[in-house]
Amino acid sequence: MQDVYLLxxxxxxxxxxxxxxxxxxxxxxxxxxxxxxxxxxxxxxxxFKYGMRSIINWSIPFNTVNMRLNPIFTGVAFxxxxxxxxxxxxxxxxxxxxxxxxxxxxxxxxxxxxxxMAFAVIGACIFFAVRRVIRPEVxxxxxxxxxxxxxxxxAPFVTGVxxxxxxxxxxxxxxxxxxxAELLLVxxxxxxxxxMLLAPLTRAYIGSEFGMVRHVKDW
Amino acid sequence: MKERVWIKDEAVERGAEKxxxxxxxxxINAVFxxxxxxxxxxxxxTCAHCGLCSDAxxxxxxxxxDPRFSPVGKVKQTIWxxxxxxxxxxxxxxxxxxxxxxxxxxxxxxxxxxxxxxIDIAYMMSLVRRIGHKLEITPLxxxxxxxxxxxxxxxxxVKDDEWIDALIWQEDELRDELxxxxxPLEKEGADIMYSVIGPEPKFRTQLxxxxxxxxxxxxxxxxxxxxxxxxxxxxxxxxxDSEMMGxxxxxxxxxxxxxxxxxxVMGECGHAFRSVYDTxxxxxxxxxxxIQVVHALExxxxxxxxxxxxxxxKFEEPVTFHDPCNVVRGRGLHEKAREVVRAFCPNFIEMTPxxxxxxxxxAGGGVINCGPPFKNARVESNRVKAEQLQATGxxxxxxxxxxxxxxxxxxxxxxxxxIELKFLGEIIYDCMEKPNAV
Numbered sequence: 090m091q092d093v094y095l096l097x098x099x100x101x102x103x104x105x106x107x108x109x110x111x112x113x114x115x116x117x118x119x120x121x122x123x124x125x126x127x128x129x130x131x132x133x134x135x136x137f138k139y140g141m142r143s144i145i146n147w148s149i150p151f152n153t154v155n156m157r158l159n160p161i162f163t164g165v166a167f168x169x170x171x172x173x174x175x176x177x178x179x180x181x182x183x184x185x186x187x188x189x190x191x192x193x194x195x196x197x198x199x200x201x202x203x204x205x206m207a208f209a210v211i212g213a214c215i216f217f218a219v220r221r222v223i224r225p226e227v228x229x230x231x232x233x234x235x236x237x238x239x240x241x242x243x244a245p246f247v248t249g250v251x252x253x254x255x256x257x258x259x260x261x262x263x264x265x266x267x268x269x270a271e272l273l274l275v276x277x278x279x280x281x282x283x284x285m286l287l288a289p290l291t292r293a294y295i296g297s298e299f300g301m302v303r304h305v306k307d308w
Numbered sequence: 309m310k311e312r313v314w315i316k317d318e319a320v321e322r323g324a325e326k327x328x329x330x331x332x333x334x335x336i337n338a339v340f341x342x343x344x345x346x347x348x349x350x351x352x353x354t355c356a357h358c359g360l361c362s363d364a365x366x367x368x369x370x371x372x373x374d375p376r377f378s379p380v381g382k383v384k385q386t387i388w389x390x391x392x393x394x395x396x397x398x399x400x401x402x403x404x405x406x407x408x409x410x411x412x413x414x415x416x417x418x419x420x421x422x423x424x425x426x427i428d429i430a431y432m433m434s435l436v437r438r439i440g441h442k443l444e445i446t447p448l449x450x451x452x453x454x455x456x457x458x459x460x461x462x463x464x465x466v467k468d469d470e471w472i473d474a475l476i477w478q479e480d481e482l483r484d485e486l487x488x489x490x491x492p493l494e495k496e497g498a499d500i501m502y503s504v505i506g507p508e509p510k511f512r513t514q515l516x517x518x519x520x521x522x523x524x525x526x527x528x529x530x531x532x533x534x535x536x537x538x539x540x541x542x543x544x545x546x547x548x549d550s551e552m553m554g555x556x557x558x559x560x561x562x563x564x565x566x567x568x569x570x571x572x573v574m575g576e577c578g579h580a581f582r583s584v585y586d587t588x589x590x591x592x593x594x595x596x597x598x599i600q601v602v603h604a605l606e607x608x609x610x611x612x613x614x615x616x617x618x619x620x621x622k623f624e625e626p627v628t629f630h631d632p633c634n635v636v637r638g639r640g641l642h643e644k645a646r647e648v649v650r651a652f653c654p655n656f657i658e659m660t661p662x663x664x665x666x667x668x669x670x671a672g673g674g675v676i677n678c679g680p681p682f683k684n685a686r687v688e689s690n691r692v693k694a695e696q697l698q699a700t701g702x703x704x705x706x707x708x709x710x711x712x713x714x715x716x717x718x719x720x721x722x723x724x725x726x727i728e729l730k731f732l733g734e735i736i737y738d739c740m741e742k743p744n745a746v
Binding site: 296 | 344345346347349350351354355356358359362363364368373376380381420421422424425426427428590596636637638639640642661665
């Protein structure tokens, strides 16, 4: 198990981060490059001012009409996305590894806070899954890949919580935690999780159209 | 779920009979590969299947939240399937996809304002229409209109001399009321070219009369062309016939350029404005229109603010105002329109939602132009608008768009609302000072 741990925390982690970074760069580059070749008619309309206006307005919780129409979803979705990155960056266990590996450190959140947040993130994933089943307009456009992606996102949190509470074989949980996180990283540029990379682009484009051409709010 | 009703359209049926699997596959892939680019791919890759666009759509809301009528539901029934199967879809599927894209989406872009990623579903529906156009399965009535554009360069098979005749007739009528009034034809170097849509000379000539009265009393230096190019409408834009759209817009701009006018003022029409201001110029390679394009709503606002028209009497009856998608979500004219409405109508009552979050009339996007086969479905699909109108309690609704008039008229009739529809120009004409009148 020690060897497996060394493998997933060493070479596999490097591989996953490399694929994630290069894959992300490729995804954004290929999108922009195709746009340049085929969608010049769009690129001419992209405006920094109106693109940012749209991105900012859609980044403020409950700021848009639709967010206010769906307050529970909005609350859960904002929490989920923020907590995802907070846990990734500020959990002390992650911090220790970064410090050991790179000799740099920063502020961490107390473990009990991280623990509550991780449970809440899992709760959010369950909320998303249940919503996919019970809301007809969502279930109609849901297929197995949506549940698979959700499971992929939830897996690092489930295994993280199990490892932290030392439920089950600790070493196994840590390994599963790392493997699932690595799978998630690799999946981001190549699945619909790429909305992490592309949403700012689609948002900026439509914000520019609404702002510059149509002189109207897009939120 | 209720059984899905697939409506038979003569031209769609006839076109579909001639389809072969190879032709469908080749056409779909040609459009996806050559005409759609990064935008379509980014939209499909980004969509999280969250369904948050649903509440934006009047079809979805009016049909008791049937998911097949949500914006993303329409994408699933068209684009997703075509992409998944790499174009290997049946003629039967294409018939259904055309019904969805051509008659169950008004391309009003309200869902764009509800999608967290700003995905433009109207654009995806326009791609499906483009494929339908190339496969020759566009619904009969709207295709007839597109043919009219191609043959006459106007929407309503109006002949060249009939157009001039209609203008001279209206000028003649107008001179009974305003003896010095003119409808100047072909006046080179005028400030304004006034353009209208085909239905105005065909069956809403009183709108030309009213516009001419406003122009004359406001002292505008204006003209109307006596040649094809007078019609600013564009159903080719809504059938996916981009080539024809380009020809139409080119002729319209060329006519304005030939008359050396400073700006084009357009009558109260939404889709024509979208075509001239937003879409047609792009097809022709201009980032923004080469000649300033002003919608009637903005024009009235300008006249009022420059003191060129003055309020003689108020329209006292309570009124509400319907925001047409293409000039509100398409041009942000909702505040200016309200200022004009309030100047003339002291009892103005808002419907909700309003302004850029209005509900569409369900006629736009070429849906009403698909004609009688789809009328009942269209009217059924806009119950929310009827409820919204009814909740205002007023008996007069101002709708500054031809298509909106058609759509709202139908729901007013079906849901027995007893509301009278007016163009804003009608109210201005009725209530403004007319110093030259006898």
